[in-house]
Amino acid sequence: MSNLSNDKSRTDILNRLKRAEGQLRGIQRMVEEGQPCLDIASQMAAVRKALDSTYVRMTVCFMEEQLTERLGDNPKQKKHVDDVLEDMQALLGKVR
Template sequence: MAQLQDETSRTDLLNRLRRAEGQLRGIQRMVEEGEPCLDIASQMSAVRKALDSAYVRMTVCFMQQELKERLQLQPEAEARLDAVLGDMQTLLGKVR
């Protein structure tokens, strides 16, 4: 199975996951402290969106990496691919 090879992409993904982890810990604290369910649900929604965003980013990075490697693209074609995948990431981000 392929792995993310780009260090910048890997760091970005890890930062997104750490942010979601922090949000999740905040939700656990809210439950322990007896916060209102509506407030907890709102925070749960935020964590879900953060994880969805991380998943889309990881998927786009994977596609970018694999397509460049398998198709052995020239630099100008790589730039066009990056643009298309960036647009795809934006579109998928609006689905949530």
């Protein structure tokens, strides 16, 4: 299994997770304060979307690392791989 070795991707994923963590804390506070269920549900949906987006980003990162490992670091191939992965991320993002 591949490790998350790309610093830019790792930072992006960590930032997304920290943002979702903050949203979850906000939801906990809303529950403790007795806020309306509809407001809480709305925030929960936002966190789910943020986590789904992070999962897609992690999946694309994994694919990129695996393809680079298998195909090598040929700049021409890298451009094609980057284009395909960008399209994949857009398509996977629409699945949610």
